[in-house]
Amino acid sequence: MEIEKVSIIGLGALGILFGDLIFQKISSDLTIIADQKRIEKYKTEGVFCNQKRCDFNYLSPEDETVIADLIIFCVKINGLKEAIQAVEKHVGPNTIFISLLNGITSETIIGEHFGEKNLVWSVAQGMDTVKVENQLHYTNPGIICFGNRNSDEPSSTVKRVKNFFDKVGIAYQIDNQMERKIWSKFMLNVGINQVVSVFGENFGSVQKMGELRDLMIAAMAEVIPLAQKEGIDLNQADINYWLGVVDALDAKGKPSMRQDVEARRPSEVELFSGTVIQLGKKYGIVTPVNEMLYNKIKKVESSY
Template sequence: MRIATMATGGIGGFLAVKLANSGHQVATIARGDHLAAIVENGLTLLDTSGTELAHPWIATDDPSEVGEVDAIIFGVKGDALEAAARACLPMLGPDTVVVPFLNGVEASDRLLDILPERNVANGMAQVSTTIATAGVIKKTGEFNVFTFAERDSKPSGRIDSLRQAINKAGSTAPVTDSIERDVWSKFVLFSAVSGVTAAGRCTIGDIVSIPELGELFRQVVAETAAIGRALGVSLSSDIESRTWTAASGLPTSMRASTAIDLENGRPLEIEWISGAAVRLAKKAGIKAPINEALYALLLPHRHGARKSV
């Protein structure tokens, strides 16, 4: 397959290495020092099992140099979605599939404002990766699952082809009968992990060991699940208990990317996490006071480090 990664951050970089090294033509869209390092040295993946080096078919900051591709792995920060989506346009053919792997539940809908509906799928990633240094992607943890489908979850040859490519490359891309349910199931967990570890400046270990934090976490989970159900999402009846069990099994040192960005003075994705929960609750006609509180606490830091007064 001919596949582009837009952009080549943690998720795009991880899949770019895996797919390129399994024989696919991979175009990595990147910029600045990261792009320069990929051009000069290739793209390196640091994993718990070792190091992999891949040399992309094309590495560029100009998607018009790539041309039509079969699939676009779309993994950018929520605030960058519009600009990145417009940049994808030169790479689209009639059957190109754009698979979003962003935090939150609104990415696929937002892409429809910019890209043709026929090109847009839906997806969610369960992997912990980051750009360690320019040209180097670091993966922490053992899990790497990429779940995606057409927006209506109906069978699709192009989805099957990309799923097969990812599975053969050594990662995991399972079949799903409801991508909406899967995206929301992750959101139920992530809204709590993100909101609580960022606002509380804490870790999963703190949440599990401190009863008050654990109760706050469970309240966010229940509230976000209620929003999804009110919007007609077929979430499982036991998602609240299963989410707490899943969170309790995470590494104790784990924090959401939101918490890490806050610590480093970087802009926060809260508009697409706690802010999205608040927005969607209003759309559903229900209250979301816990998500509202977390969103308010993090709003002063939304645009990154604040200058001292």
């Protein structure tokens, strides 16, 4: 069964990025799910990707629609439960679910509601997107890494997603140990998002040797013993891998948390250092770097 009908919920950076790539190939079969107020804003002000207007098809959660073969979640974690309710009319017995949210909990939350049978674990990485209001700019679209949670053999669902990404031109990597991959990406975000948000300006701030790069690495390193306590075997090799990814990014690009801070929006600090601190208390492991970053970011947010 091929993937033909696709629904996306969330028009942040990743929603626009991958929405535009899909729209270019199957424009009539892509639907953006949003509440009526957002739909009116999108239609009036436009949504732009690299200065090109994206004339997406929009539906509100109340509208009748056909069943989607694939639903992609691109919201923030604090909007996930509402998003799950919003996509109900798009869900059928064979609908596949993909989450591109940061953190280590979104697949679990989606799986608890819809079941894990058609859930494909995934992370987006390597993109250098910068979103300002309704304008998204990027030079590197990155890739979606996806696969089974913990199983070496690709499932038929994973193969359906692979075939669809081939059709629409989305770059990808298949990894059938995705629970570990998601923890590894979480470790990267704990470092790069928070350090650049508080002390830097863009990816270039942590690409050069020095205090900020060392601080980023130290924040990431605090995740390793916590992951191991959770049964996830992260190690120094994972940090080295992500340093290579970081160094390949556009130096002028910015992580999502930095963009939130600049726009004076609530950040995902609870998702990053907040989670690290909570797990540290659970296992009796000190996390001083993340505690410092948490306090710094909370202070910045309190000044809005």
